[in-house]
């Protein structure tokens with residue numbers, strides 16, 4: 001195929017309105033050139049991310065069943081609760097979300113900068129180092145070697161290759177940005193570039209191992225919450241800001257609201273972590289500042305919610321057709337929900353009941369699963385047909401994936417929220433023996449396992465479909481795989 005000329009766009013006097021609705025033939029040729037350069041790194045990140053999704057959710061399932069059958073697998077040290085739980089958290093966070101997010105970012109940055117991915121070879125080294133780090137860290141946790149801090153369980157020897165991989169990854173992203181053929185920056189790029197600066201700094205500083213006592217606890221939650229702020233949330237927001245307007249075929253509702261949301265996010269989010277230590281031996285002012293910043297998060301969250309909702313309004317019928325839109329809009333709504341819930345959870349009187357209960361676990365899955373993971377599923381459903389030049393062979397399985405994941409996480413979050421709240425109320429009542437509280441939560445923990453099982457099955461369905469598109473299985477399709485046949489999809493969805 002003839003190499004399309006990469007043309008620089010005119011400087012806009014108006015706020016940028018990317019992603020554009022109606023691509024020209026030249027735009028389409030340009031996209032093919034850009035996709036060709038990003039193909040292998042993106043697919044490598046996706047394949048390894050999906051591997052960790054399967055491994056991580058099986059670890060999660062086993063962890064959950066241990067609450068129902070406490071003696072199950074208790075004889076094998078590697079499969080005891082204290083090891084398998086952190087193995088679950090670390091594989092889904094640093095394996096599934098991080099590697100798949102890296103693939104999405106590599107593709108998205110090239111598309112938004114309208115230039116082929118630069119220094120693409122760095123991504124092969126980064127992917128190898130990253131996977132080796134996650135593998136070594138997981139084996140170490142299962143073998144009993146852990147740093148002993150939540151979110152930072154991987155021993156530092158396993159964290160080092162991950163940090164190096166991130167730096168190599170970021171160099172390519174910055175170089176692609178430097179060579180950009182556009183004058184204005186789309187909202188998704190702000191979040192991507194910010195995370196390239198924030199996350200490696202955070203990860204390296206937290207892993208220095210020079211903290212002791214109370215400072216160590218403060219550092220732990222400074223890191224734990226900021227990993228979400230500087231990496232997992234920007235992945236989800238960059239995806240949502242791109243795919244919602246892209247699939248609908250109209251610009252984002254307000255560029256200025258996007259600006260407000262981004263800067264308020266940058267200003268307030270990094271103070272949030274210390275709200276995990278309410279009641280702990282830290283200066284009261286420090287905890288209060290963190291609570292105030294957590295409540296102030298309603299500003300960026302409202303800005304994102306209004307922007308996404310007003311972009312989608314009048315186009316909700318497209319949710320019936322587009323798999324990408326359905327996953328991403330679901331994720332975006334859950335972002336609003338989990339963020340408001342987070343602000344509420346930081347308040348002292350709320351924590352008196354909810355802290356140290358199953359309620360927090362429901363919150364974690366509303367964030368990292370219902371928001372970030374669902375946006376990533378939607379992103380993969382959009383990106384892969386463009387890279388594989390093949391369509392998803394079984395649209396019915398995409399529907400099954402969506403409904404099983406959505407219903408599964410709904411059951412999970414509702415069961416943990418209700419069960420966790422009553423658990424907290426009961427634990428605050430000194431007249432109730434602890435074992436009674438444990439028995440009370442049993443039914444909710446079974447509900448969690450049922451919801452979790454639906455999620456795990458949906459992941460295997462997704463992995464099967466992913467494997468089939470790589471194999472170019474099924475008939476060659478000339479239109480996107482949709483939930484229904486005759487869809488009012490926009491031009492972009494029909495693009496090669």
Ligand code: HEM
Pocket residue numbers: 053056057060061063064065085088089092093096358360361364365368369373448449451452453455456
């Ligand atoms: C991509 C999918 C998933 C992600 C991103 C995810 C994320 C997380 C996170 C962040 C935590 C730590 C929560 C905290 O400490 O507050 C956690 C714990 C946990 N997750 Fe998941 N999870 C996923 C899938 C699953 C699945 C499918 C199950 C199956 C039931 C599951 C069951 C659990 C359990 C039982 C815990 C430990 C709860 C506890 O210690 O009380 N997770 N997960």
